Amino acid sequence: MAIKVEEYIREDASNPYKEWFDGLSSQVAAKVTVAKLRMELGNTSSIKWFDGMGEYVIDWGPGYRIYLAKDGDTFIVLFGGGTKRGQQRDIDKAKALLVEYKARKKAMTTKSSNKHKG
Structure with missing residues (x-):
């Protein structure tokens, strides 16, 4: 079962994931890339869910x-x-971004439904 994995882009067009990823060493970046590919392939066994979000743990290094x-x-x-x-x-940080994501999604949904009413 394939899963679509997207990076969250903030309203100011910044990408918190990319900013973090770009600062990683090549060895760590490779581990993170593999983790993302595993998620896309449906392997979610390394994700722990809590408070409406997930934490994918890479059991390597720190x-x-x-x-x-x-x-x-x-x-x-x-x-x-x-x-x-x-x-x-x-x-x-992730919780704050989740709140932001949900608020932006709700605002977009409201705008979209108002367009269809007019």
Whole structure:
């Protein structure tokens, strides 16, 4: 079962995942790329779900994490993540991005339904 995995793009066109990913060493970037491919192929066994979002744990090195949300059949990568050491800070960032994502989606849905009423 293939899963669509998208990176969250903020209203100002910034991409928190890309910003994080671009700062990784090539070795870590390769591990993260494999993790993303596994998600796309439907392997979600490394994701722990809590508070409406997921944490994909890469059991290597300092324990890298990728934070995401599920939206229908799509995974939205909210925030690239970090390591076990900064886990709470990273979770807080991802939660804030999830709130932002949901608010933007709701606003777009409201705009769209208002267009059809007029």
